[in-house]
Amino acid sequence: MRYIIIGAGAVGGTIGARLHLAGHDVVLVARGAHYEALRDRGLRFTAPGTTHEVPAPAVTGPDGIELGPGDVLVLAVKTQDSAAALDAWAPRPVTGGGTAGERLPLLCAQNGVENERLALRRFRRVYGVCVWLPSTYLEPGAVAAPCAPYTGVLSLGRYPSGEDDTIRRVSADLAESVFLAPVVPDVMRWKYAKLINNLANAVEAICGPLTGDEAQALAARAKAEGAAVLDAAGIAHADAAEQAALRSGKVEMSPADGVERGGGSSWQSLTRGTGTIEADYLNGEIVLLGREHGIPAPVNETLGRIAGNCARERRAPGSMTPGQLTTLVDAAVSPSTPR
Known part of the structure; x- marks a missing residue:
């Protein structure tokens, strides 16, 4: 072959x-x-x-x-x-x-x-x-x-x-x-599980490394919303325990000397200034499924929109603080009532 x-x-x-x-x-x-x-x-x-x-x-x-x-x-x-x-x-x-x-x-x-x-x-x-x-x-x-x-x-x-x-x-x-x-x-069951994990890619691309409490909280909100949408759509996905058991002790991070580990795929797209990002097919997949099944997905909708803007405007990763992004997500989750 x-x-x-x-x-x-x-x-x-x-x-x-x-x-x-x-x-x-x-x-x-x-x-x-x-x-x-x-x-x-x-x-x-x-x-x-x-x-x-x-x-x-x-x-x-x-x-x-x-x-x-x-x-x-x-x-x-x-x-x-x-x-x-x-x-x-x-x-x-x-x-x-x-x-x-x-x-x-x-x-x-x-x-x-x-x-x-x-x-x-x-x-x-x-x-x-x-x-x-x-x-x-x-x-x-x-x-x-x-x-x-x-x-x-x-x-x-x-x-x-x-x-x-x-x-x-x-x-x-x-x-x-x-x-x-x-x-x-059932390979798609595993790919849907990976999709949930990849919903945090937009947060990393927009805000930089997911090291602080605010950034991690945003990532957790995106994943929780994604899992809820998949469940409502009746789409099976491997759970966190299954994923951890598969790779625990077998695939462990051990960076080579002199080689700095960058972020994930979306972070790398912004770093390279490609002008595009895969958020439409990660966060956007949850938005699509949510709309099809009547489940709001404001967290992922906001993350996908902002990540797309960052790519089109060729902003570097970390162009927005976790606090700024949280404010925008909160406004989408609980919009003010128009007068």
């Missing part, structure tokens, strides 16, 4: 690096300065106690590679970039006949729960990946993953449910590559 990592940033680069180091065939897909660095020097991958130079080939998109029937596509872009990536890759021909959408498996190694639905419109064989993989894009051509003894947890399953020989083979390859990679029959 050859793994084509579409979006070789922090998460995608880490998955690609670990697979390559374990002897698997990998192609990294990137753009701009990151692609140029990968092309010219390979990927520098830093993990606890070590730094590896990973000479995996790199391309900018489907035009740079000939697809074969043994390829596995791993989608690791942010959700706001998924549709464009899927549209580019699905119609590509595969050696022996047919297209990628018709013949190749596609794994969604992404936050949120919308990517699999987008993919299934274009690909026949779609698999969900619940990603618990702290990692950081350091600079063009360099990523770091600070956890040990396993690099992260990648829970896998066919979308919308079930398993098959393909995902079991992928799981075995990832297990050889320093990941916990359990195959689960």
Whole structure:
């Protein structure tokens, strides 16, 4: 199996690096300065106690590679970039006949729960990946993953449910590559649990590290509201105890010397000034479900709106204090009565 990592940033680069180091065939897909660095020097991958130079080939998109029937596509872009990536890759021909959408498996190694639905419109064989993989894009051509003894947890399953020989083979390859990679029959149940955790990403992006009581309280409010909406919608999600039991003592933070651990994916988007952020598909998912089921979600609606504004205006993380953000959230939760 050859793994084509579409979006070789922090998460995608880490998955690609670990697979390559374990002897698997990998192609990294990137753009701009990151692609140029990968092309010219390979990927520098830093993990606890070590730094590896990973000479995996790199391309900018489907035009740079000939697809074969043994390829596995791993989608690791942010959700706001998924549709464009899927549209580019699905119609590509595969050696022996047919297209990628018709013949190749596609794994969604992404936050949120919308990517699999987008993919299934274009690909026949779609698999969900619940990603618990702290990692950081350091600079063009360099990523770091600070956890040990396993690099992260990648829970896998066919979308919308079930398993098959393909995902079991992928799981075995990832297990050889320093990941916990359990195959689960209900992968979306795990992805909805991760969605709840990711609701705090907007707070971190807007206010900076979640170290103070006010920031932590905001994160807790967003998660509690999200869980209540999922429960009202009848959507199952793994609980905190299940998640902790899966990774406890196996995936522990152990940052490498000289490598500063940044924030989560939304924090990194603001840091890099990309102009976009995935809050629409994290906090916005809760808002959508709340509206569909008649459950107000003012906390997540406010967080998503402000995070989106921060991205569009290219504000750096921490542009607002937790107190300022709390005031805006409180006003949305208990709006004053118009006169």
